[in-house]
Amino acid sequence: MSKRKTFLIPFALVTSLFFLWGIANSLNGILINHFQLALDLKRWQAGLVDFAFYLGYFFLALPAGLFMQRYGYKKGILLGLLLYAGGALLFYPAAEVRTYGFFLFALFTIASGLAFLETAANPYVSILGDPAKAEQRINFAQSFNGLSIILGPLLGSVLIFTENDFTRDDLMLMPEAQAEAIRIAEAQTVQTPYLGLALIVLLVALLFYLTPMPEPVQPGERSDGRWQSIFRHRHLTLGILAQFFYVGAQACLWGYFIDFKLAMAPDE
Structure with a gap:
C-alpha cells in the first residue's frame, strides 16, 4: 500500500502531460482559421501551422529518446x-510584430517540447506501479488526452475568436487603415490564452522538479545501434507506416475542420 501511495503523485503528474499535449494539438485548427x-x-498558407508543428515531432522525437536514455525520464520531461x-x-x-514565421517558430518549439513529453509519458506510466496493471494505467492516462481534444477547441473558440464576423474577403473591401486595425486586434487575441497556457505548463514543470520521480531500476534491452536492426522487424516497420498515414489523416481533418464548418455555416 505504501509503495502504491509513493507513485500516486508521480502518476498524476505524468497523466497531466497527456492533457497538456492534447490542448496544444487541438488549438491548431483554431489557429489555422x-x-x-x-x-x-x-488557406494553404495557414495550413503551414500543422506543417511547422509536426516538423517539431519529426526532428526531436529521436533526440528526445536519446536524451532520456542518458539523463532519465524526469530531466527529459522537464526539458x-x-x-x-x-x-x-x-x-x-x-x-505584437504579426510575423507569420515567428508564429511558426513558436509552434515548432511547442511541438519540440511535446516530442519529449510523448516519448516519455507512455513508457513512464508503465513503471509507476504494478507491472500487471500497466495497460490500465496507460488507458486511464490516455483518456485525459481525449478529454483535452474535446475541451481544447471549445476553450480556444471562446478565448481566441472574437465576435467579429468579418472574413478575409470583407477586409479586402475595407479602407486599409480599418482593415489593418482589425487584423492587429485579431492577432493579439492569441496572447492571453497562450500566456496562460505557458504559466500552467511552467507550474507543472515546477511540480515535476519538486517531486521525487522514480526511474527504471534496470535498463531496457539495447540494440546494436544500427538502423538495419530496427527495420528487420516487419511489424515495427508496418506500425511506423501506419502511424505516419494515421497522423497525416488526423492533421488534415483536425486542421481544416473548424475552417470548413465556419465556411459552410458561419452563423451557427
Missing part, C-alpha cells in the same frame, strides 16, 4: 515542459 484573418493568409512553455510564451511577441 484565425490566422487567415489576423495575418491576411490564404519538454520548458520547450512547451517557451514556445507558448513566444506567441506574445509574435502577435
Whole structure:
C-alpha cells in the first residue's frame, strides 16, 4: 500500500502531460482559421501551422529518446515542459510584430517540447506501479488526452475568436487603415490564452522538479545501434507506416475542420 501511495503523485503528474499535449494539438485548427484573418493568409498558407508543428515531432522525437536514455525520464520531461512553455510564451511577441514565421517558430518549439513529453509519458506510466496493471494505467492516462481534444477547441473558440464576423474577403473591401486595425486586434487575441497556457505548463514543470520521480531500476534491452536492426522487424516497420498515414489523416481533418464548418455555416 505504501509503495502504491509513493507513485500516486508521480502518476498524476505524468497523466497531466497527456492533457497538456492534447490542448496544444487541438488549438491548431483554431489557429489555422484565425490566422487567415489576423495575418491576411490564404488557406494553404495557414495550413503551414500543422506543417511547422509536426516538423517539431519529426526532428526531436529521436533526440528526445536519446536524451532520456542518458539523463532519465524526469530531466527529459522537464526539458519538454520548458520547450512547451517557451514556445507558448513566444506567441506574445509574435502577435505584437504579426510575423507569420515567428508564429511558426513558436509552434515548432511547442511541438519540440511535446516530442519529449510523448516519448516519455507512455513508457513512464508503465513503471509507476504494478507491472500487471500497466495497460490500465496507460488507458486511464490516455483518456485525459481525449478529454483535452474535446475541451481544447471549445476553450480556444471562446478565448481566441472574437465576435467579429468579418472574413478575409470583407477586409479586402475595407479602407486599409480599418482593415489593418482589425487584423492587429485579431492577432493579439492569441496572447492571453497562450500566456496562460505557458504559466500552467511552467507550474507543472515546477511540480515535476519538486517531486521525487522514480526511474527504471534496470535498463531496457539495447540494440546494436544500427538502423538495419530496427527495420528487420516487419511489424515495427508496418506500425511506423501506419502511424505516419494515421497522423497525416488526423492533421488534415483536425486542421481544416473548424475552417470548413465556419465556411459552410458561419452563423451557427
